[in-house]
Structure formats: C-alpha cells, structure tokens
Amino acid sequence: MAPPDVSDEHLVMQAQQGDQEAFLILYNRYLNKVYNRVKSRVPLQDAEDVTQEIFIAVLRSLPTFEHRSRFNTWLYTLVNRQIVDFYRRSYRKQEQQVLSLEASHELDLAAENGGEVEIRILMQQAMHHLPENYREVILLRFADGLTFAEIADARQQTLEATKSLYRRAIQALTERVNRKSSGSPGSTTG
Amino acid sequence: MDHQDQQLDEQLAIYTDAVLAGKPDESGDLPEALSAEAATVQLLQAIIRPQEGVEPAFRHQLTKTLKAEWRQQPRRSAPALWKRYRVAMTLAAACLLLIAGLWLAGVNTLNSTDTVGTAQGTMETLLVTLLFGAGVLTLLFLLLRRRS
Numbered sequence: 001m002a003p004p005d006v007s008d009e010h011l012v013m014q015a016q017q018g019d020q021e022a023f024l025i026l027y028n029r030y031l032n033k034v035y036n037r038v039k040s041r042v043p044l045q046d047a048e049d050v051t052q053e054i055f056i057a058v059l060r061s062l063p064t065f066e067h068r069s070r071f072n073t074w075l076y077t078l079v080n081r082q083i084v085d086f087y088r089r090s091y092r093k094q095e096q097q098v099l100s101l102e103a104s105h106e107l108d109l110a111a112e113n114g115g116e117v118e119i120r121i122l123m124q125q126a127m128h129h130l131p132e133n134y135r136e137v138i139l140l141r142f143a144d145g146l147t148f149a150e151i152a153d154a155r156q157q158t159l160e161a162t163k164s165l166y167r168r169a170i171q172a173l174t175e176r177v178n179r180k181s182s183g184s185p186g187s188t189t190g
Numbered sequence: 191m192d193h194q195d196q197q198l199d200e201q202l203a204i205y206t207d208a209v210l211a212g213k214p215d216e217s218g219d220l221p222e223a224l225s226a227e228a229a230t231v232q233l234l235q236a237i238i239r240p241q242e243g244v245e246p247a248f249r250h251q252l253t254k255t256l257k258a259e260w261r262q263q264p265r266r267s268a269p270a271l272w273k274r275y276r277v278a279m280t281l282a283a284a285c286l287l288l289i290a291g292l293w294l295a296g297v298n299t300l301n302s303t304d305t306v307g308t309a310q311g312t313m314e315t316l317l318v319t320l321l322f323g324a325g326v327l328t329l330l331f332l333l334l335r336r337r338s
Contacts, residue, residue, distance in 0.1 A: 023256075032240075048244070056256070142240055143240060145210075164195070167199045170230050
C-alpha cells in the first residue's frame with residue numbers, strides 16, 4: 001500500500017489538502033497500534049467502538065493539526081483523550097443506572113472466563129492510573145511493537161535509561177495490580 | 191547506576207523481548223527478584239496480544255465508515271501552509287496600499303499637473319486606484335477568512 005519511507009507529516013499535509021488516499025495510508029499505518037493501546041486500557045468489548053471514535057476524531061481534527069509536534073505524539077494525545085472520555089461516559093451511565101464499575105465488570109465475569117476477565121480489568125485500571133511516562137514506555141513496547149533501541153531513539157534517551165524506565169514502569173504496574181487485587185473480593189492474583 | 195540494577199533492567203528487557211516473540215523459555219534463567227515483574231509482562235502480553243491486530247471485518251467496516259465521514263467533511267485546507275500564505279498576502283496587501291496611498295497623496299499634495307488630465311495621467315490614476323482597491327480587497331478577504 002504505502003511506501004514505508006513516506007513520512008507521517010508528509011501524508012498529513014496531503015490529507016489536509018484533501019487527499020483521501022493519504023489519510024487512509026496513515027489510518028492503516030496506525031490502526032493496529034491504536035487498537036492495541038485501546039485494548040490495554042478499555043474493556044475488550046468496547047475496544048473496537050473506542051478505536052472507531054478515535055479515528056473519526058482524527059479525521060475531524062486533522063485540519064487543525066499545525067505540525068508543531070510529531071503526528072504520532074498528536075495522535076496518541078487524542079487516543080488518551082478519547083479513552084478518558086470513554087470512562088467519563090461509562091461512569092455517567094453507571095451513575096444513571098445505579099451500577100458501580102465493579103458491578104458491570106461482574107456481568108462481564110459471568111459472561112466470560114471469570115479469572116481472566118478480572119485480571120484484565122485490574123490490569124486496565126492499573127494502566128489507566130499509571131504515570132504518563134511509565135504507561136508510554138510500556139505501550140511503545142507492547143502496543144506499538146518498538147524495540148528498546150527504537151524506544152530509546154524516540155525518547156532521545158540512552159538504551160540503559162530506557163530499560164531502567166521500563167523496569168520501573170513494570171514494577172509500578174505490578175504493585176498497582178497487586179494492591180487492587182488484594183482489595184478485590186474473590187481475586188485469584190497475588 | 192548500581193550494577194545489579196542495571197543487570198536486572200537488562201534481564202527484564204531480554205525476558206520481555208522473548209515473551210513478545212512467543213519464546214519466554216529462551217530468555218535464560220530469570221532471577222527471583224524479577225518473578226513478579228515477569229508475571230506482569232506475561233499478563234500484558236496476554237491482554238494486548240500485539241501480534242493479533244484488528245479483525246479484518248472491523249478494519250473493512252471502519253474503512254467504509256471513514257470514507258463516508260471523509261465525504262461529509264467540508265473541503266480541507268492546509269492550515270500550516272495557509273498561515274504562511276496569509277502572512278505573505280497581508281504584507282503584500284499592506285505594501286500595495288502604502289505605495290498606492292503615497293502615490294495618490296503625492297499627486298494631490300504636490301498638485302502635480304504634468305500628467306494629470308492627460309491620457310497617461312488617467313491611466314496611471316486608474317492603475318493606482320485599481321492597486322489600492324486590490325489591496326483593500328485582499329485585506330478584507332484575509333479578515334473574513336480569519337473570522338470564519
């Protein structure tokens with residue numbers, strides 16, 4: 001499809017000038033990455049809806065992108081904003097239905113393999129509350145599939161500093177999951 | 191940095207690479223100090239499953255949705271380029287106005303009669319008036335574009 005050497009910024013410029021094909025190249029380039037990021041933070045059954053909302057938001061906001069930052073930085077900011085919006089909407093809906101987040105998750109648990117779903121929810125909640133730089137280094141490795149060397153390059157850090165940041169991020173995530181897990185009734189994780 | 195810490199960083203990175211490649215056993219012996227982190231890495235891999243990506247049906251449907259959405263969008267312009275053009279056009283319009291204004295003022299105050307009333311003078315006045323009008327119109331256009 002797209003020549004891999006065409007930069008995101010060039011494609012954005014073309015899309016801003018009305019080139020639909022350029023937009024579709026960008027979309028195909030980032031669809032899996034965005035979906036993986038969404039999967040790491042929202043319930044699986046909502047991941048596709050949230051991904052769709054993100055790309056529609058990208059399409060609508062593209063004319064306002066002023067090239068002050070890299071396209072992927074702008075895109076991932078938009079991803080974060082849409083995920084926050086998703087949770088805001090969920091909480092509002094649950095308040096209306098007098099349902100807690102845990103209660104709705106219990107419905108999920110009944111529908112699927114309980115333990116696995118519960119761990120997924122704990123992990124997503126922990127990811128959601130992780131400091132930005134910790135969450136980013138984890139997502140760059142798992143969702144974007146960058147190597148540690150590529151992450152170091154993107155963050156303009158040394159490889160050692162990146163690996164150190166990554167271990168601290170995983171430690172923080174582990175602590176949060178364990179903390180939530182020990183406070184959650186019927187949990188199987190330790 | 192502490193040498194032991196650095197070693198743990200390295201081992202966790204190697205373990206993560208192995209897990210993401212689907213070969214966690216090939217990463218060598220993991221120290222006890224990293225067992226909890228290793229479990230988290232496995233969980234993350236199980237949850238995100240980066241190698242899977244989106245379902246083809248979802249990709250197809252989303253592509254269709256985005257194409258439809260694209261057609262509904264108003265005609266795009268390149269804002270970054272437009273900004274640069276706007277600055278250049280404003281400067282050009284201002285210069286045009288200044289030159290035309292100075293010329294008209296010069297003709298009126300000095301009461302220069304050597305060309306006024308002649309065919310050449312009429313042409314010059316017409317040309318300068320046109321330039322002046324073009325400058326005003328350009329500035330008006332820019333002002334309206336900025337407001338919209």
